Amino acid sequence: MRDAFLDKITKLAAKDKDIVLLTADLGFGVFEDFESRFPGQYFNVGVAEQNMTGLAAGLALEGKKVITYSIGNFPTLRCLEQIRNDACYHDLNITIVASGGGFSYGQLGMSHHTTEDIAIMRALPNITVVAPSNPWEAGKAIEALIKNKGVGYLRLDKTNGSQDNANDNYELGRALKISSEDNDNDNDNDKDVSFFVCGGIIQEVIEAVELLKESKISASIISMHTIKPIDKKSIRDAVKNTKLLVSVEEGNIIGGLGSAISEYCMDYQQIPSDFLRIGLDDKYSSVVGDQAYLRKQYKMDSQYIAKIVQERILKKI
Amino acid sequence: MFVNVSGNFMIKKLANNIRKHAVNMTSTGGSSHIGSILSIADILAVLYGSVLNYKTDNPKWQSRDRFILSKGHAGAGVYAALAESGFMSVDKLKTHYKNGSDLSGHVSHKGIPGVEFSTGSLGHGLPVAAGMALAAKINEDEHTVYVLMSDGECDEGSNWEAALFAPHHKLDNLVVIIDRNKLQSIHSTEETLGLEPFVDKWQAFGWNVVDVDGHDHEQLISACNSKMVGKPLCIMANTTKGKGISFMENQVLWHYRSPQGKEYEAAIKELEKNDA
Numbered sequence: 001m002r003d004a005f006l007d008k009i010t011k012l013a014a015k016d017k018d019i020v021l022l023t024a025d026l027g028f029g030v031f032e033d034f035e036s037r038f039p040g041q042y043f044n045v046g047v048a049e050q051n052m053t054g055l056a057a058g059l060a061l062e063g064k065k066v067i068t069y070s071i072g073n074f075p076t077l078r079c080l081e082q083i084r085n086d087a088c089y090h091d092l093n094i095t096i097v098a099s100g101g102g103f104s105y106g107q108l109g110m111s112h113h114t115t116e117d118i119a120i121m122r123a124l125p126n127i128t129v130v131a132p133s134n135p136w137e138a139g140k141a142i143e144a145l146i147k148n149k150g151v152g153y154l155r156l157d158k159t160n161g162s163q164d165n166a167n168d169n170y171e172l173g174r175a176l177k178i179s180s181e182d183n184d185n186d187n188d189n190d191k192d193v194s195f196f197v198c199g200g201i202i203q204e205v206i207e208a209v210e211l212l213k214e215s216k217i218s219a220s221i222i223s224m225h226t227i228k229p230i231d232k233k234s235i236r237d238a239v240k241n242t243k244l245l246v247s248v249e250e251g252n253i254i255g256g257l258g259s260a261i262s263e264y265c266m267d268y269q270q271i272p273s274d275f276l277r278i279g280l281d282d283k284y285s286s287v288v289g290d291q292a293y294l295r296k297q298y299k300m301d302s303q304y305i306a307k308i309v310q311e312r313i314l315k316k317i
Numbered sequence: 318m319f320v321n322v323s324g325n326f327m328i329k330k331l332a333n334n335i336r337k338h339a340v341n342m343t344s345t346g347g348s349s350h351i352g353s354i355l356s357i358a359d360i361l362a363v364l365y366g367s368v369l370n371y372k373t374d375n376p377k378w379q380s381r382d383r384f385i386l387s388k389g390h391a392g393a394g395v396y397a398a399l400a401e402s403g404f405m406s407v408d409k410l411k412t413h414y415k416n417g418s419d420l421s422g423h424v425s426h427k428g429i430p431g432v433e434f435s436t437g438s439l440g441h442g443l444p445v446a447a448g449m450a451l452a453a454k455i456n457e458d459e460h461t462v463y464v465l466m467s468d469g470e471c472d473e474g475s476n477w478e479a480a481l482f483a484p485h486h487k488l489d490n491l492v493v494i495i496d497r498n499k500l501q502s503i504h505s506t507e508e509t510l511g512l513e514p515f516v517d518k519w520q521a522f523g524w525n526v527v528d529v530d531g532h533d534h535e536q537l538i539s540a541c542n543s544k545m546v547g548k549p550l551c552i553m554a555n556t557t558k559g560k561g562i563s564f565m566e567n568q569v570l571w572h573y574r575s576p577q578g579k580e581y582e583a584a585i586k587e588l589e590k591n592d593a
Contacts, residue, residue, distance in 0.1 A: 020455075040455045043486075051444040051478030058448020061434065062456070082475070085438055086445055090426070 001156040001200065002099050004135035006030060008142050009067065013038045019146065020059055024049045024070040026099075049074050053082035053096075060092035065146050071100045072112045076121060076153065087151045088126040095145045095152040096121075101131060101199050102250025103285070103294040104158030110284045113294075114155065118198070119255025121153040122228045128172055129228040131155040131198040131249075131257075133165075137225050140170035148172060157200030157250075159291055165223060175234035178202065178221040192313055193219035194238035194245050198227055198257050201250040204295060207302035208309065215310050230260045236270050244312055245272040250300060253279040276312055278305060328534045331401055332362035333591045336561050338397035338410050340588065344581045346414025348422050352559040352571035353467065354394040356498045356531075360465060360554055361398040363537040370460065373403040376430040382460050383449050385434045387442020388467035388496065392424030395432065404431035440473025442466060443493060447479045450491035450549075461544075465494045469501030472510050477522075483549040484523030491549040492541065493524070496531065498558040500569050516553050524551040531556035562587050 013019045013034065021038075023031060025047045035042040045052045049070060056066040068075050075096050076083065087094045098114060105112035121129050128148060132138040138156055145152035165176040175196070193212070195205045202223060209219045220242070222234055238245055247258035258277030265271055280298050287297055295301040299308075339354040369382045386395050393413055400407045412418035419428035423437030433449075436442050446464035453460060470476065483491050497515065499506050506512050519526045525545040529536040531554030540552045558572070559565030562584045576584050 043451075045482060046478070048478035048482070050440070050475035051447070051482055054441060054444020054475065054479065055448035055451065055482070057434075058445040058450070059452045060448075061445070062449055062452035064452055064455075081438055082441065082444070085435070086441055089435060 001132060001135050001138040001158075002030065004139040005097065005142050005154070005156055006034070008139040010034055010037070012143060012146065013041050016065065017041065018063060018065050019067070020064045021067045021069060022052050022056055024052045024068070024074060026070050026074075049078040050082050053079040053094075054086055056094045057082070057086035057090060057092055060087075060094050061090065065093045067095045067097055067142075067146070069097045069099070072098060072105060072114045073117060074098075076117050080120065083121075083151070084124055088124050091126050091150055093146070093149045095142065095154055097142070097154045097156065099156045099158070101155040101157045102201065103291045106290045106294045107288055109288070110286060113285055115251045115280050116255070117153070117155060118227055118249065118251050118257065119259065122255065122260065126150055127228065128152045128226065130172065130226050131157075132225050133178070133197060133199060133202040133223040136166040137170065137176070137223065141172070141225060144170065144172045155199065159200040159203065173226045173229045173231055175231040176223045176225065178206065178223055191218045191220045191242050192244060193217060193309055194242040195219055195221045195248060196224045196235070196238070196245065196257065196261055197221060197248045198224050199250050201248055201295065201300060204300065204302040204305060205248050208305035211302065211306035212309060217310060217313050219309075224257055227257050227260055230264055232264055232268070235261055235264050236268075239265065239270045239272045244274040244276065244309065246276045246278060246305075246309060248278045248300070248305065250295070251279055252282055253277055254282055274312055276308065278308070325534055328362045328366040330592075331366045331398075332359045332534075333561075333588055334401050335361055335394055335397040337585065337588045338400070338407070339393050340562070340576055340581065340584045342393045342397070342410055342413040344576045345411065347575045348393070348414040349573045349575065350390045350393070350422070351574070351576060352500075352565055352568065353388060353391040353496075355560045355562060355565065356556045356558045357388075357391055357394055357465060357496050358561065359532045359534060360494055360496065360537060360556075361394050363534050363541070364463060365398040365402045367538055368541045369463070371402075371431070373431070376404065380458070380460055383433050383446070383462040385436065385442045385446050385462070385464045386424050387436055387446075387464050388439065388470055389423035389436030392422065393420075395424050396420050396429070399429070399431040402431070405429065439467070439470040440475040443476050443479040444482075446491060446493075447483050447488060450483070450488040451486060453490050454486070454488065461490050461492055463492045463494065465496065467501075468495055468497045468499065468506050468512060468515070469509070471495070471512055471515075480519065480522045480524070487547045488549045489544055489547055492544070492552065493549065494552045494554050496556050497553050498556040500558045500567065500572070502572060503569065519551045519553070524549050526551045526553060528553045529555065532560055561591075
């Protein structure tokens with residue numbers, strides 16, 4: 001995903017001198033080409049995220065289209081008030097990019113687990129929150145966020161999810177259906193389950209759907225790459241057409257994608273027959289493990305997803 | 318109107334008017350921070366009366382100098398300076414701190430031409446000003462970016478991140494003015510979290526530092542003209558919190574207290590003597 005992001009900003013920066021990339025001393029072996037090609041458009045500001053975000057505000061006030069980059073929670077939680085007061089209140093063209101969403105940096109420990117970012121960013125007014133499910137979406141998202149003018153948050157995963165929606169038109173705030181081989185021509189009205197997913201964890205869901213097929217449970221997968229603003233229509237359609245809505249996100253269950261969907265459902269009286277949120281159950285991880293291991297540990301892996309969904313569907317029957 | 322006047326008399330009058338407005342605004346609004354505002358009234362008068370390039374009929378004029386008040390709690394002082402300079406009517410100052418007003422207790426840019434940036438939480442102004450100065454360098458613009466900070470505000474680490482950044486990138490179009498009144502929220506700065514040797518710290522970070530009397534208009538103007546090529550400028554403006562109203566001077570109480578009744582009358586009377 002990071003490569004797709006880099007590829008896209010390199011292309012955009014070549015055409016638009018107002019694009020400025022700030023990094024808080026992360027991106028070794030990543031930004032060297034960008035730096036040498038675009039002097040005056042790249043600054044490594046040092047390990048100083050508060051200053052990076054303030055600088056971004058100052059640059060954006062002067063008409064620059066600024067990207068702040070770091071990993072994990074550093075470009076968001078470390079400088080949250082700068083994002084709130086300096087960037088969002090002033091409604092500036094700043095895109096905050098965090099590489100390493102969820103458990104991407106699993107073994108590095110709790111400090112590097114990016115698990116509350118979506119909830120916290122989403123709570124700020126004047127921000128668009130995006131967690132792409134695959135590299136194609138990541139490239140499209142950064143382009144759209146820069147064009148969008150306001151503040152954006154882009155969460156990149158270390159792992160790559162499916163690329164099966166690459167032929168679609170991309171729009172911020174419009175969910176994309178992930179097609180699977182024999183589902184393409186299926187009517188959504190016939191599906192038992194609708195999965196709403198953000199981030200690379202979509203790969204676990206794709207595998208879970210394959211497992212569910214063995215139990216004759218059909219499912220559609222929707223990449224809810226934009227968590228704010230949420231795509232209301234996609235939720236409305238799923239409420240109408242399927243028995244069970246499931247949100248899957250690699251982050252705390254409080255305040256993220258599942259919460260955003262629930263809020264819409266309650267506010268607009270679009271109550272699903274059944275609803276399940278899959279995510280981190282309001283805890284920090286002190287367990288050492290890679291992303292796949294931690295997903296399993298915290299009940300977000302394909303097998304668990306298939307098992308819990310099957311139980312919910314059967315119980316319904 | 319005090320647009321770009323250099324006469325010392327006019328700046329003195331502007332400073333006194335800012336003080337009077339501030340006393341009126343904090344009294345009628347019932348708001349705090351009069352001591353902090355009085356501390357910077359002379360600095361604001363020098364900036365708006367002499368140093369800053371701006372056009373009141375075109376607040377977003379590209380070649381204007383930028384000014385950020387980082388100690389946003391003294392926002393009433395900026396509102397007063399803007400009104401006196403012609404950015405808004407003096408009458409509008411009466412709405413300060415009132416329900417439905419644009420003029421909040423901490424300075425806000427919304428609906429107020431001439432305010433570049435909203436502040437209120439400390440430690441935000443300098444990084445943003447550094448970003449504006451960096452943009453000016455990239456764009457090869459000639460204007461200067463000024464940021465006025467409090468000394469107590471320098472407890473915030475974000476300032477020191479920016480203090481490292483500005484000299485590293487040779488932002489000689491950036492001027493920091495520190496309101497060194499040595500009093501912060503509860504006690505003196507030195508009792509709270511020692512800043513001394515304060516000038517040495519800024520010098521060690523690579524700044525061109527000028528140490529002046531923050532109530533001496535000539536010294537302040539001269540300091541603003543002390544820019545060095547390749548280095549950002551830090552003006553250590555030694556001030557007195559509550560300056561100009563004898564019973565408020567150096568009294569931390571007036572960080573909070575709103576002048577009412579006899580205190581209000583005594584304050585205005587003292588300032589009016591300066592007009593005679």
